[in-house]
Amino acid sequence: MSILLDGKAVAALHERELSEHVAALKARNGGQTPILATILVGDDPSSATYVSMKGSACRRVGMDSIVIKLSASATTDDVLSAINRLNANQAVHGILLQHPVPAHVDERLCFDRISISKDVDGVTSHGFGLMALGEPAFGSATPAGIMRLLAHYKIDVSGKRAVVVGRSPILGKPMALMLSNANATVTLCHSKTSNLEAEIRRAQLIVGAVGKPNFIRSDWISDGAIVIDAGYHTGGIGDIHPDGLMGRCAAVTPVPGGVGPMTISTLIAQTLGAAERVWSTIQ
Template sequence: MSLLLDGKAVAASYEKELSRRVTALKARNGGQTPILATILVGDDPASATYVAMKGNACRRVGMDSSAIRLPASATTADVLAEIDRLNADPTVHGILLQHPVPAHVDERLCFDRISIAKDVDGVTSHGFGLMALGEPAFGSATPAGIMRLLAHYELDVAGKRAVVVGRSPILGKPMAFMLSNANATVTLCHSKTVNLEAEIRRAQIVVGAVGKPKFIRSEWISDGAIVIDAGYHPGGIGDIDLDGLIERCAAVTPVPGGVGPMTISTLIAQTADAAERAYPVA
């Protein structure tokens, strides 16, 4: 029987410490509540749900969330103007532009407009570069959450062969660099990889981040592997077919309840970090 990596329980335990940190911060900054500003462009119901969940998590630890909703017709210039306003607002400590934005909006340009001091979701090119070089930066929230989950369960990745399936700039690519920085030997694969099954069979750590339901078949994964499913699709399905893996792998994340709660937990923790940097201990 494998170890179930319960992200929901781990995130809940971290919230207690975050609450203490926020209380201490308010005691030294005149009672000002740390704020995460979220920008939602359009009316995608899944994105609206995610934004609401992040706001609820903020409030559970004594922080606040400012939700900005822009219509689907908003232009790149509209989004940039909103980001500029938030960058200049000293009461806002973190900025999240909910992904994805409508196709006509230049998402990368908007991401890179976010001040690196407030890039708590780890989406800027500047932040990515610093993270890849092993320099201090806010990591992209989902892969950073996965690294926190592995650390919580004392699963050392050093020296292990890891395969990351998916190469998005906010999940697969930063995941590969984070694992490499932690001394894993990493292969970055994707939907066009030739003989993907063979690459996965060699892996001691498998991260599914391709965005396709059950794209990675359970029989491709070797016994004793650590299995991280970063996908989520309607019906509670991930990127990996988890059937039979619990009986023969070293550790597995459930879907839901594995990676998702750790993403939100990391986003909130990094917002608290940003607020603490704005009000350092004297």
């Protein structure tokens, strides 16, 4: 019997908890509201949709969001200037630079300009290093959301053989480290991995984070495995081909409705956490 890891339902449950938390926080601090600021560079429709969804999630829990829109021709300096202004704005508690940015923008330089205290998407090198060492930090939102999803369903990864396919600095790499910090034995695979099928067949937990639709074949995955698909492509397709997984695997995330809602829920929760840190130091 497979467990459907319903991220949409879990995120909705978390939103109710967050709403209560935000209301209580406002009651204590004179009505001040946690604010997430998002920088959107260019006119990619998918990115615009994601930004809109994040803003809606903020409002549902009683938080605020602002969006800084820059043209596709914006330079790295333009993006850095926007980040500098948000870093200096004491009313802003979290900063998100929507990924991806146009190719001519130095994304890593821009990510690392975000103040560590406002890095609620876990994208800075500083934040990544703290997370890797097991120190307090806001983790990258998608892998952190996956860990929250597993915890909700009481899935213990300790001692399990885990395979993460994809080595993005904001998804695959932090995912591998979070699993390792939770005592899984982790193999990080990528486009240069020899005999990827064999690596996946050995996995008790597989995370698809390669960014290619249906790249991982369902018949590579062993019976009883835990299957986490972090991909999302046009037509509601993930990175892992879903045929036959439900029924023979221990747990499976749907696409859509699995990892995506948990990413947004985690981003909101971490923005609230950042606001609490600020207000706790000035009360």
